[in-house]
Amino acid sequence: MNMRRKTTQINVGKVGVGSDFPVSVQSMTTTKTRNTDETLGQVYELANNGADIVRVTCNEIEAAESLVKICTRSPVPIVADIHFQYKLALAAIEAGVHGLRLNPGNIRNEQQIKEVAKECLNADIPIRIGVNAGSLDKDILEKYGDSVPEALVESALLEARYLEDVGFHNIKISVKHSNVPLMIESYRLLAEKVEYPLHLGVTEAGPLPGGLIKSIAGISTLLSEGIGDTIRLSLTTDPVEEAKYGRQLLEYLNLRERKSLDLIACPSCGRAEVDVIKVAGEAQEVLEKEGLPIQVAVMGCVVNGPGEARSADLGIAAGKKRGHLFIKGQVVKVVDEKDMVDALLKEGRLIAEEGIEARLAAADSDAAQIAEEDVQALLNIQGDINNFEEKTKSVIEITTNKDIEN
DSSP, rough: OOOOOOOOOOETTTTSSTSSSSEEEEEEEOTTTHHHHHHHHHHHHHHHOOOEEEEEOOOOOHHHHHHHOOOOOOOSSSEEEOSSSSHHHHHHHHHOSSSSOOOOOOOOOOHHHHHHHHHHHHTTOEEEEEGGGGOHHHHHHHHSSSHHHHHHHHHHHHHHHHHHTOOOOOEEEEEEEESSSHHHHHHHHHHHOSSSSSSSSSSTBBSSHHHHHHHHHHHHHHHHHOOOOOEEBBBBEEEHHHHHHHHHHHHTSSSSSSSSOEEEEOOOOOSSSSHHHHHHHHHHHHHHHHOOHHHHHEESSSHHHHHTTTTTTEEEETTTTTEEEETTTTTEEEGGGHHHHHHHHHHHHHHHHHHHHHHHHHHOOHHHHHHHHHHHHHHHHHOOOOOHHHHHHHHHHHHHHSSSOO
């Protein structure tokens, strides 16, 4: 990971955005904003699944009126998404939103944009300049002929200049594209030209699994280069999935503290002593329901499993019809194969309650010896794959000295 790009700092409600703060997750409601209780219900669900900021559409007077209650009762900052009517932006500000998102391709009147900026300045709330490849200003699109990165960036810089003209600098910017390489290049180009925080996303990414793959490819590439301060996975699915996947992505990149399960598993092979796919699936289901913020490993072979997954907080490796339960690579208990998932769940709960060091100290006294005996028994049957040089020599010798049928 490259060093984080230095940016200006803004606040969206209680959430700090910029290089001095953790990268935040944003999602958007799919409800009709005028339906206050329904919208609030989804906001709470998004917040409970990893969203730090939630955007809601403000496309009608009834939506703006509903924002009064939504903003007051929401557990996370609310950003109003404004399309064509600048007066709805003014109404949303009055309702108490914590930020606005303006699309330069939709509101083109310079004076209207500046009027909104002045009101945001008075209310001390930020504006996200949300450039979208699918809705570029027609003049800029005509200039470049297509939604190329240079066109997206020019649109963003023009909008930023309108805001800056009235002394407004409480800005973050996004330049989203549905084409992943063009999205990446757009953000790289923009990052060279401004110091404002950047909101990352692949627009119109689509349904699972393709939309998730595209979003992760684009967002992860930029985050690894130190570019990006907030993210959204724009998926054609329940927005709760957006929030959940976004949070998990940041955790996997060590950009946020782990709050969810991280289950790792070997891809399975001929050496596996158990159906790894089945066991891993069952383990993920029960452990996710428990909400344990730990890394858990499911390994199909006791010979190399604990060693390969020694960084995991907790794991299980199968062999000789038994499961070797290990913590940080140290075997602490040996259980029957049928009890492996239950053992993971029980030990996971104990780790959450007592901590890793306490659970290591509570290891069964004979666990390590039983585990070693299982390993040696399997090595006698399967051979030591770590001793591959000697095995390779043996294979060469066999093929040299024996007649091999074609």
